[in-house]
Each structure stands twice: as structure tokens, then as C-alpha cells.
Amino acid sequence: MRKVLAVMALALLAIGSGCASMSTGGKQKVVYHINYNDEAQLKAALGNVQNHIAAVGKDNVDVKVVMHGNGVDLLKTANTDLDMQQKVVNLKNEGVDFEVCNNTLVKKKINYKNDLFDVSEKDIVPSGVAEIARLQQQGYVYIKP
Amino acid sequence: MSQNNRFSDEFLNAFVDDQLDGEEKDRAYLEIGQDETLNRQVCELRKLRDLTQHAYRDLPAPPSATTAAGKRRAGSRFGIAACLVLAFGTVLGLQIDAPRLTATAPAGDADPATAAGTTAVAPVVTARPATTASPTRAAPRTVAATSVPTVGATAASDIRNKVIVHIADDKPAQLEQALGDIESLLRYYRDSHETARVQVVLNGRGIGLVRADTSAFAARIARLQKEYDNLTFAACQNTLERLHAEQGVAIRLLPGVIVIDSGVAEIMRRQSQGWTYLQV
Numbered sequence: 240m241r242k243v244l245a246v247m248a249l250a251l252l253a254i255g256s257g258c259a260s261m262s263t264g265g266k267q268k269v270v271y272h273i274n275y276n277d278e279a280q281l282k283a284a285l286g287n288v289q290n291h292i293a294a295v296g297k298d299n300v301d302v303k304v305v306m307h308g309n310g311v312d313l314l315k316t317a318n319t320d321l322d323m324q325q326k327v328v329n330l331k332n333e334g335v336d337f338e339v340c341n342n343t344l345v346k347k348k349i350n351y352k353n354d355l356f357d358v359s360e361k362d363i364v365p366s367g368v369a370e371i372a373r374l375q376q377q378g379y380v381y382i383k384p
Numbered sequence: 385m386s387q388n389n390r391f392s393d394e395f396l397n398a399f400v401d402d403q404l405d406g407e408e409k410d411r412a413y414l415e416i417g418q419d420e421t422l423n424r425q426v427c428e429l430r431k432l433r434d435l436t437q438h439a440y441r442d443l444p445a446p447p448s449a450t451t452a453a454g455k456r457r458a459g460s461r462f463g464i465a466a467c468l469v470l471a472f473g474t475v476l477g478l479q480i481d482a483p484r485l486t487a488t489a490p491a492g493d494a495d496p497a498t499a500a501g502t503t504a505v506a507p508v509v510t511a512r513p514a515t516t517a518s519p520t521r522a523a524p525r526t527v528a529a530t531s532v533p534t535v536g537a538t539a540a541s542d543i544r545n546k547v548i549v550h551i552a553d554d555k556p557a558q559l560e561q562a563l564g565d566i567e568s569l570l571r572y573y574r575d576s577h578e579t580a581r582v583q584v585v586l587n588g589r590g591i592g593l594v595r596a597d598t599s600a601f602a603a604r605i606a607r608l609q610k611e612y613d614n615l616t617f618a619a620c621q622n623t624l625e626r627l628h629a630e631q632g633v634a635i636r637l638l639p640g641v642i643v644i645d646s647g648v649a650e651i652m653r654r655q656s657q658g659w660t661y662l663q664v
Contacts, residue, residue, distance in 0.1 A: 272663070274561065274664060308564070308565060309561065342568045342572075346564075365572060367565075368549075368662065369545075369569055369573065372545060375661070381662060383663050
């Protein structure tokens with residue numbers, strides 16, 4: 240009997256330590272990849288992010304949305320489309336970072352201050368694709384909605 | 385077989401290990417791209433090399449969670465027992481069969497040590513890929529234990545950025561953007577002096593990008609291959625076979641495009657080896 244109890248205690252300990260290492264500081268780290276500009280698809284993607292945060296709680300998840308290529312149009316649309324804008328604002332209020340690829344800005348001659356919604360210098364990354372690779376190296380999980 | 389006359393095993397191994405000079409490599413790329421059997425042979429060698437390196441890199445890790453746990457427990461108990469017997473024997477000067485002790489003690493020692501080091505991370509990090517990849521990985525792991533692939537192993541671990549780019553669509557605009565992404569990624573790593581390897585995995589409709597008969601991007605792909613020797617295009621054998629069956633003709637690929645057994649399996653294998661993944 241004592242042996243059984245000892246084994247159970249050990250098992251509980253193992254499960255406990257397993258859970259602790261799984262959550263790494265209690266926060267999920269997720270990178271959402273956006274490189275398309277279909278409006279319905281973009282709104283659905285932001286809906287996914289919103290639902291993700293609602294499901295785990297905003298304090299339990301660190302979300303980065305990386306946009307490059309056509310994906311940058313998300314923030315272009317948010318300048319004029321109030322629904323899109325509201326979605327972005329809501330997500331930013333919940334701690335989501337929106338990162339924009341500088342290669343795309345240069346290639347498409349986009350002036351982020353005028354053409355994109357609420358982007359500052361800290362939101363610009365040199366290469367969107369390399370940023371996604373870098374984030375994964377840091378333990379972020381990749382999701383392409 | 386004809387390819388054996390053209391390329392020796394040593395040559396192919398050198399090709400896979402990236403030890404050929406530019407001209408030889410150009411020739412190899414060209415010929416391998418045009419010869420399906422050769423291509424598959426290189427694919428196998430490359431896979432073996434990667435698996436060997438992988439096995440070699442984390443040699444201490446148990447091959448799979450369930451079997452390793454059992455072995456580990458048995459191993460540690462055996463190790464403790466062996467140590468006790470050894471100590472007992474030394475102190476009391478008992479006449480114990482020396483060769484058997486020396487043979488078992490290191491094995492017993494190695495197991496618990498690695499178990500202690502890996503238990504904390506193993507369940508989370510390796511659980512997902514281990515289940516899918518373990519059948520194929522089992523064989524090369526034993527190879528790694530007996531042979532010593534030092535040159536290749538150090539080269540691979542030196543590479544800082546290893547990225548799988550997955551293309552499964554063939555809309556021209558999307559392919560255009562995908563090639564742009566691949567090029568800007570390679571240029572980014574080159575400009576920032578970071579070592580990198582980029583493998584583009586093509587399956588499903590994505591195969592269209594590298595089909596010799598239909599690709600609208602042949603010249604651009606050739607230029608990229610020439611400009612970046614750390615870039616590989618890999619086509620899924622399953623898709624090629626399906627297309628072959630559907631269309632009745634063997635699919636010819638652009639020069640330098642290698643064939644992998646399964647696009648999806650390759651993606652999972654690479655991720656389990658620490659590669660990052662993105663779909664464009």
C-alpha cells in the first residue's frame with residue numbers, strides 16, 4: 240500500500256513538473272502570419288486571434304501578428320474601414336503586437352505614417368519572413384489563419 | 385545502373401555533404417535534376433545524413449517516450465546495482481568477474497545520466513514529432529552509434545537559421561510573392577552575415593512551381609539557385625506519383641530540384657530537427 244502511495248505521489252509530481260515546463264512562465268507565445276489581402280479572410284483571421292485570446296485570457300498569451308507582402312494591406316484597409324480598425328484597436332488593447340515588414344514597405348513604396356493605421360517605428364521589422372523564423376526560434380508557435 | 389557509372393558513391397556523398405567545388409556541384413545539380421533515380425538516391429543520402437546528424441546531435445535523448453522510460457528505469461536500477469557491487473567488491477577485495485563489471489558499468493552509467501538531463505524537456509518538446517518520425521529514425525540512430533560522421537555534423541550545427549518554406553498553391557500571384565519572400569529572406573540572412581539554409585517544400589498544387597513543362601518561373605528559380613547555394617527546392621514524391629497516375633506521363637522537374645518522399649513528413653521531420661516553418 241505504501242508503495243502504491245509513493246508511486247502515485249511521484250506520478251503527481253511528474254505531471255506537475257510537466258505542466259510547469261509546458262506553459263513556460265504561464266504564457267503561450269504565438270505568431271500569426273498574414274500575407275494575403277482578401278478582406279473577408281483578413282477579418283476572419285483577426286477573429287481567430289480575438290477568439291484565441293478570449294479562450295486563454297489576455298494575460299496568458301503573447302500574440303504577435305506579422306504582416307508582409309499583401310498582408311500589409313490589413314493596416315491600409317484599417318485606415319478607411321472602421322470595422323477593421325475597431326478589430327485592430329481591440330486586439331492592441333489586449334496586448335497584441337502588429338509587426339510590419341520593411342522589405343514590403345520599400346518594395347511597395349508604402350509610407351507607414353500616412354498609409355497604414357497606427358504604425359510606429361517600433362512596429363517595423365527588417366524582414367517579415369525572417370521575423371517569423373526568429374520568433375519561432377524563441378519558442379513562438381506558428382499559426383497561419 | 386547508369387547513374388553509378390557517372391557518379392561514384394563517394395561523389396554523391398561529397399555532394400550531399402556540400403564538399404564539392406562550384407563546377408562539380410553545377411554539373412551534379414544538373415544531372416541529378418534530370419535523373420529521377422539519381423535524384424531519389426541523393427534524396428535518400430540527404431535524409432540519412434540529416435537523420436544521422438540529428439541523432440548524433442541529441443544522442444543522449446531517448447528515442448521514444450514510452451520505451452525509453454522503461455529502459456531508463458531498468459538502466460538506472462542496474463547502474464546503481466553495478467556501482468554498489470563495484471564499491472562492495474573494491475572495499476572487501478572480493479573476487480568478482482572483472483571484465484563483466486567493466487562492460488556493464490559504463491552502460492549503466494550513461495543511461496541514468498542522460499535520463500536526468502532530458503526528463504524536464506523531453507515530454508513537451510519531442511512528444512509531437514517523435515511519434516511520427518520514430519519509425520524512420522530508428523535505423524539511422526544505430527548507424528550514428530557505430531559510424532562517426534564528424535564533418536557533416538559540425539557543419540549542420542553551425543547553421544543558425546534553418547527555415548522550411550511550404551508552398552502548396554499555384555496561383556501565379558501567390559507564387560510570385562512566395563519567390564519574392566524567399567529571395568528577401570535569403571538576402572536578409574546574407575546581408576546580416578547569418579548562416580542559413582532554406583528549403584522550399586512543394587506539394588499538392590505547389591508542384592506547379594517546379595514542373596519543367598509548366599512552370600512560369602523557371603528562369604527565376606535557376607537564378608535563385610545560382611545566387612544562393614543554401615537554397616533547396618524539394619518536391620513531394622507522393623504528389624509526383626499521383627500526378628503521374630492521373631496524367632499518364634512522368635512529371636519532369638526543373639534542374640536542381642530534389643525529390644523527397646513526402647512533403648508533409650519532411651515538414652514534420654524538419655521541425656523536429658529544430659527548423660522553423662512558414663507557409664507562403
